[in-house]
Amino acid sequence: MTVKILADSACDLTKTHYNEYNIEMVSLTVHLEEKEYEDGKTIQPKTVYEAMRNGSSPKTSQVSPQTFKSVFTSHAKTNQPLLYIAFSSQLSGTYQTAKMMEQEVKEEYPDAPIHVVDTKCASIGYGLVVLHAAKLAKQGASLEELIEDVTFQAEHMEHIFTVDDLEYLYRGGRVSKTAAFVGSLLKIKPLLHVEDGKLIPLEKIRGSKKVLGRMLEIMEQRGNDFTKQTIGISHGDDLERAQQLSSMIQDKFGVREEDIVIEMVGSAIGAHAGPGTIALFFSNKVK
Incomplete structure (x- = not known):
């Protein structure tokens, strides 16, 4: 039986990806102006970015325990192999919730072929890991093979990104108030990366x-073989700069345009990163 791939909306993939590779998706919740929305389903990222530009401070919450329990139980009942590839445990409680629900469901269905993997990745970096696994699953890879592949891909996924305004990361508890104030004052653009699932400032x-x-x-320092992998770029409602970065990568490394995935940062992650975010994802050198 083909392994079913489950992802959450923080992977920032589109419905086209979900449909083409038969990926199931569960949503984080976006709270905006006293209303709740399902990320990737009932709210568009542009709506969140426009609200933030107008002074709103959207909040997010993890995927609910009930959602995981329902999905896991439905697969356990039919003995359908399921691999949930999760958003970084350092940025959301979603992974921990999924693990609790996995244990709960396995108390009733101890032989259920359900497994949960923490990617420690985010946005299209996480999405690229999901896509790679979904392609292998479609080709008939076993659950064990997929777990091994996801672990490897996730460990080698680089995230290099910048934000337009540090204030948004401050509001989301990602940087200190002092760092946000100084950065805004001096027109400093921070470069950040993800290390062991956490957002770490790299340089200003x-x-x-x-x-x-x-x-x-x-990218040149950390990676190689760029023509043999898919490169990811995500943006906070700034397609022009994302396309500019894509063109620079094509020119510098000889990467084909069709091997670069460009998507908008979704509502859940965008609520913390803010409009103007530009993020770059690629596989680093295997040490």
Whole structure:
């Protein structure tokens, strides 16, 4: 029986991806102006970014325990192999909730072929890991083979990103108030990366024009074989700069345009990163 792949909406994939590779998706919740929305289903990222530009501070919450229990139980009843590839446990409680529900369901169905993996990845970096696994699952890979592949892909997925305004990350508890104030005051554009699932400041760059060039320098230092992998770019409602970064990557590394996935940062992650975010994802060197 083909393994079913389950992801959550923080992977920032589109319905096209879900449908093409038969990926099931569960949503994080976005709270905006006293209303609740399902990320990736009942709210568009543009709506969140426009609200943030107008001064709103959206909040998010993890996938509910009931949602996981329902999905896991339905697969356990039919003995359908299921691999839930999860958003970083360092950025959301979703993974921990899924693990609790997995244990609960396995008390009733001890032989259920259900497994949960923490990618420690986010946005399209996480999405690329999901897509890679979904393609293998479609080709008939076993649950064990998929777990091994996801673990490897996730460990080697680089996240290099910049935000337009540190204030958004401060509101989401991602940087200190001092860092946000100083960055905004000096027009500093921070470069951040993800290390063991956490957002870590990498360096500060004066002026936005230099940021994309520096992202490519880091990409060159950390990765190789760019023509043999899929590159991911996600953006906070700034397609023009995302396409600019894509063109720079094509010119510098000889990557084909069709091997670069560009998507908007979804509502849940965008609620913390804010409009103007540009993020780059690629597989690093295997040490």
